[in-house]
Amino acid sequence: xxxxxxxPTARSHLCAGSHTVTQIRSVYRWQGRxxxxxxxxxxxxxxxxxxxxxxxxxxQEHPYQVPCVVAWPIMNGNPAYLDWLIAETH
Numbered sequence: 001x002x003x004x005x006x007x008p009t010a011r012s013h014l015c016a017g018s019h020t021v022t023q024i025r026s027v028y029r030w031q032g033r034x035x036x037x038x039x040x041x042x043x044x045x046x047x048x049x050x051x052x053x054x055x056x057x058x059x060q061e062h063p064y065q066v067p068c069v070v071a072w073p074i075m076n077g078n079p080a081y082l083d084w085l086i087a088e089t090h
Contacts, residue, residue: 014054015044016088047089048073 009015019042026039044054051071058067074082 009044009046009054009057013088013090014050014057015046016085017045019043019045045085047086050089 010017021041024039024041025036027034027036029035046054048071051069055069058069
C-alpha cells in the first residue's frame with residue numbers, strides 16, 4: 001500500500017503528487033511490544049481539506065490497524081508550486 005499510495009490519490013485528485021521513500025526503519029510500541037520494522041514512507045502533496053478522505057482510504061486499504069497518517073501545514077513556499085498544488089487537487 002505505502003509504495004503505491006501516491007498513484008491512486010493523484011489519479012483521483014486527492015493529491016497533486018507524492019514522494020516515496022521505500023526503505024525506512026520504523027521503531028514503535030504496539031500492543032505492549034516494541035516493533036522494529038522496515039517500512040515505506042509516502043508524502044502526499046495535498047490540501048488540508050482533503051486529508052479526511054485520504055485518512056479514510058488509508059484506513060480502508062492499509063494492512064495496519066492504525067496506519068500513520070499525519071498532516072503538516074505548509075507555512076510558505078514557491079508561489080508557482082502552491083498554485084499548481086491547488087489547481088491539481090479537488
